[in-house]
Amino acid sequence: MMADDSSGAPAASQGCGAECEPREATYTYAESGALFRRAAQVIPCGIYGHLSPAPCTPVSAYPFFAERGRGARFWDVDGNEFIDYMCAYGPMILGYNHPVVDEAYQAQMRDGNALTCASRKMVELAEYLVDLVPMAGWAYFAKNGGDVTQYATMVARAATGRDKIIAIRGGYHGVEPWMQSPGHDGTIAEDHGNVIRIAWNDVAALEGAIAENPGRIAGFIATPYHHPSFADSEWPGDGYWARVETLLRKEGIVFIIDDVRCGFRLGLRGSNEYFGFTPDLICFCKALANGYPISALVGTDALKRDASKVFYTGSYWFSAAPMAAALACLEELKRIDGPKRMIETGTRLIEGLVAVARSHGFDLRATGAPSLPYLRLTDDESLMLHQDWCGECTRRGAYFTSHHNWFLSTAHTDEDLQRTWDIADDAFKAIRKNRAG
Numbered sequence: 001m002m003a004d005d006s007s008g009a010p011a012a013s014q015g016c017g018a019e020c021e022p023r024e025a026t027y028t029y030a031e032s033g034a035l036f037r038r039a040a041q042v043i044p045c046g047i048y049g050h051l052s053p054a055p056c057t058p059v060s061a062y063p064f065f066a067e068r069g070r071g072a073r074f075w076d077v078d079g080n081e082f083i084d085y086m087c088a089y090g091p092m093i094l095g096y097n098h099p100v101v102d103e104a105y106q107a108q109m110r111d112g113n114a115l116t117c118a119s120r121k122m123v124e125l126a127e128y129l130v131d132l133v134p135m136a137g138w139a140y141f142a143k144n145g146g147d148v149t150q151y152a153t154m155v156a157r158a159a160t161g162r163d164k165i166i167a168i169r170g171g172y173h174g175v176e177p178w179m180q181s182p183g184h185d186g187t188i189a190e191d192h193g194n195v196i197r198i199a200w201n202d203v204a205a206l207e208g209a210i211a212e213n214p215g216r217i218a219g220f221i222a223t224p225y226h227h228p229s230f231a232d233s234e235w236p237g238d239g240y241w242a243r244v245e246t247l248l249r250k251e252g253i254v255f256i257i258d259d260v261r262c263g264f265r266l267g268l269r270g271s272n273e274y275f276g277f278t279p280d281l282i283c284f285c286k287a288l289a290n291g292y293p294i295s296a297l298v299g300t301d302a303l304k305r306d307a308s309k310v311f312y313t314g315s316y317w318f319s320a321a322p323m324a325a326a327l328a329c330l331e332e333l334k335r336i337d338g339p340k341r342m343i344e345t346g347t348r349l350i351e352g353l354v355a356v357a358r359s360h361g362f363d364l365r366a367t368g369a370p371s372l373p374y375l376r377l378t379d380d381e382s383l384m385l386h387q388d389w390c391g392e393c394t395r396r397g398a399y400f401t402s403h404h405n406w407f408l409s410t411a412h413t414d415e416d417l418q419r420t421w422d423i424a425d426d427a428f429k430a431i432r433k434n435r436a437g
């Protein structure tokens, strides 16, 4: 447990008070830089997509390449060790190289992975998910989150014979052209022709979109709560989900929950259960197999026939080893009540960080679920102060991003939290010193 001083800040495990010099950030990234220069010669962007260095500002504070991971930590190619608060952007939930999950994966690999027929593990995993998730009557497997958010919209169209999808502005569902923000390179205006974007938490906007498109809306897709990048997360307002559910049922619109990011960090039965509503389809991915590649769409019995009408598949979608890993991961999360543990650890992490910030005269705001919180220093609306602080923490061994929500795992320990608070303390001293100088 953290020890508190009178300011409420966790006591530094070593060192002195707010007035003394910060321990210097010692991390440097020469090998990361060299590898990136090689990558840029042969790979567009060097590193693309969500692992691109672009949003990690200041860029000098971050490594680009990781060498290995263990538990809640990873090591970069320069040998720097990080307590990882990004968890591979969500997939790592039980800790890197978890022995139970890895053994399940390896055992299946020894038997066979991508074979000419589907595997027994596929049936077992579908049965497990149908038992685990109350609304689910069936499960369908793919690889990435975007595979199943796309499939969900196809099922909605097959079920209704309608064309339009309502989505939340600023929501992220993957990289299919219609999921990207209009104007992105490689997409065209027509990609968005059947997508209507409305504001989060706005039932009137949903009613308006339905009224303006009579008989045209196939599905509504949203995350369980709103977690955009570069902005605070937003919880559903009072009665929001109940009103949305009633409206969609009345209009015969398929209700899709994208649980790719929140899934298994709020509860194991679907994050909708946490908020008390029932969708028709739920998309899972990220944490489903502790890092092994698999995603799942689960749906109600009523949609099973329509799901079976849609042709949708991929070369590796039947790989048995990630299915074995998913089964082991879910069983382990259930055995240790993983979501409860991550919410508790996240709550303590945040309380400690907020208190450390306060002891240095800063206001650190946390939004979203404690198991995947978005943190932001409110003292500077431009985010630059927050970027500096996250960078100072990262260069001392607590890997924080400033643009994206963080992720907790069941592998984060009390020792990790104490070390993180110590690092945060030094980082606040450093940004005060930098700004003064």
Ligand SMILES: Cc1ncc(COP(=O)(O)O)c(C=O)c1O
Residues within 6 Å of the ligand: 143, 144, 145, 146, 147, 149, 172, 173, 174, 175, 223, 258, 259, 260, 261, 262, 285, 286
């Ligand atoms: C909420 C949400 N939906 C869908 C996706 C897409 O998942 P993937 O990148 O595996 O296709 C993501 C990825 O970050 C996500 O956060």
